[in-house]
Amino acid sequence: MKHFNLINRHVRALFLPALIATISLSSSCKKETVDNPDPVPSASLSDANMSSFAPALPGVKTKYKIVAPINLYNKSNVTISYDSIAGGSTACIQLINCTNVHITHCRLGNSKSFGILIGNSSNILVDSCYISKTATGILALSCPKGMIRIQYNQLQNMQGPFPQGASIQFSGVGGPYNRVQFNKIQNVVGQSHPEDAISIYKSNGLATDPICVINNNVQGGGPSTTGTGIILGDGGGSNQTAQNNSVVNSGAMGMQVAGGTHIQISNNKIYSAAFAWSHMGLGCGNYSGAPSNNITISGNQVNWLSGNPKDQINGAKTRVMNSSYQAGTPMPIGWLTNVLGAAINTSIIPVPLLNFNLF
Numbered sequence: 001m002k003h004f005n006l007i008n009r010h011v012r013a014l015f016l017p018a019l020i021a022t023i024s025l026s027s028s029c030k031k032e033t034v035d036n037p038d039p040v041p042s043a044s045l046s047d048a049n050m051s052s053f054a055p056a057l058p059g060v061k062t063k064y065k066i067v068a069p070i071n072l073y074n075k076s077n078v079t080i081s082y083d084s085i086a087g088g089s090t091a092c093i094q095l096i097n098c099t100n101v102h103i104t105h106c107r108l109g110n111s112k113s114f115g116i117l118i119g120n121s122s123n124i125l126v127d128s129c130y131i132s133k134t135a136t137g138i139l140a141l142s143c144p145k146g147m148i149r150i151q152y153n154q155l156q157n158m159q160g161p162f163p164q165g166a167s168i169q170f171s172g173v174g175g176p177y178n179r180v181q182f183n184k185i186q187n188v189v190g191q192s193h194p195e196d197a198i199s200i201y202k203s204n205g206l207a208t209d210p211i212c213v214i215n216n217n218v219q220g221g222g223p224s225t226t227g228t229g230i231i232l233g234d235g236g237g238s239n240q241t242a243q244n245n246s247v248v249n250s251g252a253m254g255m256q257v258a259g260g261t262h263i264q265i266s267n268n269k270i271y272s273a274a275f276a277w278s279h280m281g282l283g284c285g286n287y288s289g290a291p292s293n294n295i296t297i298s299g300n301q302v303n304w305l306s307g308n309p310k311d312q313i314n315g316a317k318t319r320v321m322n323s324s325y326q327a328g329t330p331m332p333i334g335w336l337t338n339v340l341g342a343a344i345n346t347s348i349i350p351v352p353l354l355n356f357n358l359f
Contacts, residue, residue, distance in 0.1 A: 064107050069093065076100050087111025087134065095121050102127075109133045115155070122175070123147040130354075132156040135164040137185075139171065146175025146205075154184045154354045157192035162224060165195035170211065173203040178211040186353050187220035194220070195227045196234075197250060205239035207262065213242040219349050221251025222277040225308065228253040229270070233260030233295075236288035243267050246348040254281040254304060257295055257332070259288025264296040266334070269348045274307030274318040282338065285326030297325075298334025301342035 064084035069092055072078060076099045084107045085092040092108035095101055098121040106129045108115040115131035116138045118124050122145035130153070131137045137155040140148045148170065155167040167185045170178065180198055187194040197218040205211035218229045229250030232240045241264040247254045254270035257263050270281045281304025286292035306312075306321040313319065322340040325332060 072096070072098050072101070074098065078102070079104070081105050083107075085109075087113055087115070089113065091115070091117040092131075092134070093117070095119065095124065097121060099123050101125075104128050106130075111135065112159075114139055117141070118143060118148065121148075125149045125151075127152045129153045130156075131167075133159055135159050136169065137167040139166070139169050140173050142172040143170075144172065144174040146173060147177045148173055149177065149179045149181075150183065151179060151181045152183065154186075156186050156354055157188055158194040160193040160195060160224070162195050162226070165193060165224070165227070166199045167194065167197045167218075169196070169199040169201060170203045171199075171201045173200075173211065174205070176206055176209045178203070178205060180211075180213045181215050183216045184353050185216065185218045189220065189222060192220070193224065194251065195224055196231050197221070197228070197247075198230045199228075199234055200232050200237060200240050202235040203237045203240065207239055210239040210241045210262070210264075213240070214244050216245045217349050217353060218245065218247045218250050219353050220249055222249075222275055225252050225277045225279070227251030227277075228256055230255045230265075230268075231258055232265060233257045233263045233288065233292065236260050236290045236292070238262050240264070241266070245269075247271070248346050248349045249273060249275065249278075252277050252279045252308075253283055254302065255300070256280075256283035256285070257297065259286045259290065259292045260295075261292060262294045263292075265298075265300065266296065267299045268301070269342075269344050270300060270302045270304060271344050271346065271348060272304045273346075274305040276307050276309070278304070278306050278321075279308050279311060280304065280306070280321045280324060282323040283325065284329070284332050284335075286329055292329070295330075295332040296334050297332040298337045299339075301339045301344050303340075303342050303344050 064082050067083045069090050071094045074097045079102045081104045089112050091114040092111050094117045096119045100123045103126045109132040111134040114136050115134040118140040120142050158165050185197045221227045229247035237260040239262045243266050246269045249272045272278045281302040302322045304322050306319045311319050
């Protein structure tokens, strides 16, 4: 089998300190690194000043309070709900050293920073939120105690640019009950500059309870030539699984494992037409600088065209690039069970994908 070049994810890891610097968050998450440790109180607005938007259920109107960005430090047992926040130069919502926080039914966007930043926190649930036009959608950073659940959210048009641009990223997340599930992610070409839609970076689940990326829909990517729909084992990590996701036109790559141990990508659907930035549908390699083993990639359906000029041969403009694993690495477990050239197309993603109004 010819082994095509995959994107070297290890190079991307070098930019993480720059990303952390943009939020002024040290690895110890000390209080003095947070400009405003207390939450900004929600103003009591009259009905005339409250915006009404269409939530997840068509035909139902929900009122959102227009509030300033929320910054919580060392708080517990908090619910943030039905807030509409434009972040500007700051994160719309920032949680540092927090526990047992529920963010639900919020509309967040127009931020040069994060929609939601979760730092050194545990037992955080983010559900049913709409996040649009932020540099990065949701970042969980240095959360070793886990219980970070990101589910049933809709994220649109991440602005990046690299090293930001993820819709959802776990970085340094550990412990039990970590989930990225049932989210809808859409990046429209010309309105966004995303990198990875879902990235699991240097994160470690448990052998009995892996980090789960399941039942997400991802649509759109590019023009970055390094973005991936869903990436596991980025920079290493362990006990991660991605199952039953659908990925369409997600950028340079559909789904890939970039390192780590006990990593699984199974039963996903991956499709792309040819774009100038599209490269490979399903990939596996080790760019972490650490040992990588026990990688399972099985039962996936892939139909992927590359339009990247670097991939073309004999003057062609497109090339079938369904899958490859890095030369010199073992064939992933279950590799031959993947269906390449599967009879799938854009219809694996529902139309319309999102049903919130634009931010």
